[in-house]
Amino acid sequence: MRTKKLSWCTYLQGVAIVVVILFTLQHLNPSPAEQEIPRVSTPAPVETATTLSYAADVSKSESKEGEDSTRLTATPNEAEQGGDELVQPRLVAERQDLVAWISSVATHQELDALKALRATLSEGRDALTITRQVNKLRPDGWKFCVQEGEICHCDGLTRYGDFDLNQWVEKKEFKSPILCHHSQYGLKPEQDFSPGKLKYCQCRAPVPKCPNGQPFREENCPVPGQTCRAGCLPRMPRTPSSLVPRSKLCSKAEPNELIWSCDHRRSLKPRKGHSHSDAEDLLERGMAKICEDPHLVPEVEVWLECDFVSQFLRWTSSASPWIEEAYVTYVGGPKDSNYEWQATNLIRSIDLFSTRPLIIVIFGDQFVPPSSWQSMRNVIAYRMRPISRGVSFNFNKVRSILASRVIVGIQLDTDQLIFKGMDQVFEGTRREITEFYPWPILPVHWMSRDDTPGNPYAHYAFRGWDGPQSMRWCHAHPTWTSFAIPWFGDLMHERMLAATGRKTSTLVFDLEQVQETGISVLDLVRKGEKAKVKRHVEMSNAMWEDEDMMNVNLWRHKVNNSWCKFDLEPNLFLLRRSLDKKLYFDPKWYPDGMPVLFLSIHNTKNFDPADLLLRLMELCQNGVEDLECPSKESEFMMPICRVGVQQERELRMSIQDYSAKACCCLEPRWSHPVFWSGHWYQSLREVPDRAHEGAARRKCLVP
Structure with a gap:
């Protein structure tokens, strides 16, 4: 049979395959660290012809019987216990593999495809949109197998035909191997629909079935075409089994x-006498009112995502399921949402700049954690039921804090990134929030929401509270220790009670006794009802969002501790030394502006520039020798620092020049992470109490 050159359709399919490979490499493991990490050791799905069966392959990382019961957290080496296999290499190794593939295997047309893709991205195309389009190129599941005349090995069904005409004859029964020839598909020579042209065979994996005969729900799995636990069994069953x-x-x-429930017999707990037992006691007592409401009991159950069991075992111990220090965030909604991609960038930043884990609490049964998260050994995922009674999704922030069971925690939204030095906030949180100061501490907001004359943001004044303000409006990115759990529990119960629409009352812990009498919060809560005061509950303007209610409830207790600003807008990281001396000024609370701490970034909702900014931070994390940067007088913002615009993308085409100059964009933040009143400081400890001689003492804390 006479053959012709490959069709354009065939070429485009080859391009699609290359692009898929490229983006898979780009997003699988976004950390530059070269160390190897353990595979997430979960029961691996084993697929037969039409039925799924599951093999239990769980990592045995239990501590030995004789281990020190006072040990608080698992060490990184615990991950190797139980013979865990290694996951895919991380981002540096992935890039090296791609270079090796280009150098030795890639065809001329494949290289053209990569060049075209690179040119498209450099022109300012949205990488996230392109990734999604590439992932949808082959929604029907058919993949190239062989050319006509060759043997096709396929685990599912096959078909024979012409790409250009999109005409195919499908083999109705399973047969492998099979010769890619018209005779194998019941065609006679005179039935050839494109005489003289080379045809192809394609393969489609079999549609799996569950052991109970029910259809496999592929939408519940992170990777199309691959099996997973949630494809057959429901998440968070209504009748949970006994404690495992x-x-x-x-x-x-x-x-x-x-792993946690109002029925404490079905909750993993610290061993008796363990230092975490006090935290568990605070949690149980702080959640007692919620657990009295049968409608809310299912909503406080905490479920471990089994794809992350290896990480959970790594960061906890047989002595306690609590984690000593961790970041906490929350997410929900459909798979492949913008929130998923935001959270992926957050995970990347924590992998770059932190030694602590990130706990992600997923709400509802719709969201599917992407497979790239599973390969990150510092990511732990829990799941909870959706919030009820029409309460804002943002109150899941409080639920995630209560669910996380961490001794010292830092809450991060999915549209945040952390930067070098953010781990110092754990130390400051532990120092400030004690058994004699049982309230969370929030960073000061970038605007003051009061109507003081001269306030540049007076039109945003908050009208939901008639009482006195004990401090300026704060951003709802709380840090806490276990001593603040009763405060969070009371806030959550009050909000859920108000959502019923009834005027009622409840009992809350009288935490002010801690400061007034010197009693510890532990001794206070153990008094039970005697330590509580009556609070009138009615829906108000102070309850619509979590940030409103947090601020009002802190003012209500007359506390005034807030962090100096450490959750900054992205552009502040790229303005070099061109910052306003009175940054975040207001005439009442901070007339001289406030110290800004370059520890984290907030408002990274636009994925594309956030992705590029994070890559810049990764590139420069270890510094650059002999870095020569323009003076601030000659450059307000260098073109190379305008992340995401076309000019910056074109500059990145010259890899050597870009790598040598781009780190100037972050200068001097690597070496001087604090700015206040025109001065840069080399460490948090150097920040003075006053902006200048004669000025009032600053009202915010430095971690």
Whole structure:
């Protein structure tokens, strides 16, 4: 049979395959660290011809019986226990693999495809949109197998035909291997629909079925075409089983395992006498009012995502399911949403700049954590039921704090990135929030929401509170220790009670006694009802959002501790030394502006520039020798610093020049992370109490 050159359709399919490979490499493991990390050791799905069966392959990372019971957290080496295999290499290794593939295997047409893709991105195309389009190129599941005349090995069904005409004859029964020839598909020579032209065979994996005969729900799995636990079994069943010991977590096929409940017999707990037992006691007592409401009991159950069981075992111990220090965030909604991509960037930043884990609390059964998260050994995922009674989704922030069970925590939204030095906030939080100061501490907001004359943002004045303000409006990015759990529990119960629409009352812990009498919060809550005061509950303007209610409830307790601003807008990281001396000024609280701490970035909702900014931070994290930067007088913002615009993208085409100059964009933030009143400081400890001689003492804390 006479053959012709490859069709354009065939070429485009080759391009699509290359692009898929490229973006997979780009997003799988976004950390530059070269160390190897353990594979997430979950029961691996084993697929037969039409039925799924699950093999229990759970990592046995239990501590030995004789281990020190006072040990608080698992060490990184615990991950190697149980013979965990290695996951895919991280981003540096992925880039090296791509270079090797280009150098030795890639065809001329494949190289053209990569060049075209690079040119498209450099012109300012949205990388996220392109990624999504590439992932949808082959929605029907058919993939190239062989050319006509060759043997096709396929685990599912095959078809024979012409790409250009899109005419195919499908083999109705499973047969592998099969010769890619018209005779194998019931065609006679005179039935050839494109005489003289080379045809192809394609393969489509079989549609899996669940052991119970039900259809496999591919939408519940992170990767199309790959099986997963949630494809067959429901998440968070309504009738949870009895408590599963830590050593047997996720040893079966369930997608989730219950680890905390109002029924404390079904909760993993610290060993008796462990230092975390006090935190567990505070949690149980702080949640007692919520647990009295049968409608809310299911909403406080905490389920471990079994795809992350290896990480959970790594960061906890057989002595306690609590984690000593961790970042906490929350997410929900459909798969492949903007929130998922925001959270992916957050995970990347924590992998770059922190030694602590990130706990992600997923709300509802719709969201599917992407497979790239599973390969990150510092990511732990829990799942909870959706919030009820029409309460804002943002109150899941408070639920995630209560669910996380961390001794010292920092809450981050998905549209945040952390920067070098953010881990110092754990130390400051532990120092400030004690058994004699049982309230969370929030960073000061970038605007003051009061109507003081001269306030540049007086038109945003908050009208939901008639009482006195004990401090300026704060941003809802709380830090806390376990001593603040009763405050969060009371806030959450009050909000859920108000959502019923009834005028009622409840009892809350009288935390002000801690400061007035010197009693510890532990001793206070153990008094039970005697330590509580009556509070009238009615829906008000102060309850619509979590930030409103947090501020009002802190003012209500007359506390005035807030962090100096450490959750900054992205552009502040790229303005070099061109910052306003009175940054975030207001005439009442901060007439001289406030110290800004370059520790984290907030408002990274636009994925594309955030992705590029994070890559810049990664590039420069270890500094650059002999960095020569223009003076601030000659450059307000260099073109190379205008992340995401076309000029900056074109400059990145010259890799050597870009790498040598781009780190100037972040100068001097690497070496001087604090700015206040025109001065840069080399460490948090150097920040003075006053902006200048004769000025009032600053009202915010430095971690």
